Amino acid sequence: MDDINKQLVFTTEDTGKENKTPSPDAPDKQCGTWRLKITPVDYLLGVADLTGELMRMCINSVGNGDIATPFEVSQFLRQVYDGFSFIGNTGPYEVSKKLYTLKQSLAKVENACYALKVRGSEIPKHMLADVFSVKTEMLDQEEGIS
Structure with missing residues (x-):
């Protein structure tokens, strides 16, 4: 079960700042983590x-x-x-x-x-x-x- 939970972490390229939508043409991109809140x-x-x-x-x-x-x-x-x-x-x-x-x-x-x-x-x-x-x-x- 832990293996599946680890695989459910999705990353996206981000500018490194929290709560900012990544720009597709930003030159310096770093990986960020998306958090999805569900009940x-x-x-x-x-x-x-x-x-x-x-x-x-x-x-x-x-x-x-x-x-x-x-x-x-x-x-x-x-x-x-x-x-x-x-x-x-x-x-x-x-x-x-x-x-x-x-x-x-x-x-x-x-x-x-x-x-x-x-x-x-x-x-x-x-x-x-x-x-x-x-x-x-x-x-x-x-x-x-x-």
């Missing part, structure tokens, strides 16, 4: 949205033949889910709703990892993405999403 709830909702994108990246990486990424993503999603579990239903309604979606994303990634570990040698690599997309559709139908 804790918005931050949590953004992290929860990130988990859905990571789930898609995991399934796509399997289709591309990258077998290591799903296991790394699964471990990270488990840590995020554990963190969200501490909040539980005490947070705002949107956060508890995202927790349910996060749990679904984690289940899909864990199912993909399970299939890779147990049945990976049985399924040709070019067919893995199709197998996981069918499983995902079946899970969504069971839960009444589609």
Whole structure:
């Protein structure tokens, strides 16, 4: 989690003075840091949205033949889910709703990892993405999403 937070620091070329908009044609430019203020709830909702994108990246990486990424993503999603579990239903309604979606994303990634570990040698690599997309559709139908 700390690695991701470190990567979320964006820099821009600045004249070195605080609170001044950088000029595109200023000759002596130095790196400055932008600060963006968001509420804790918005931050949590953004992290929860990130988990859905990571789930898609995991399934796509399997289709591309990258077998290591799903296991790394699964471990990270488990840590995020554990963190969200501490909040539980005490947070705002949107956060508890995202927790349910996060749990679904984690289940899909864990199912993909399970299939890779147990049945990976049985399924040709070019067919893995199709197998996981069918499983995902079946899970969504069971839960009444589609």
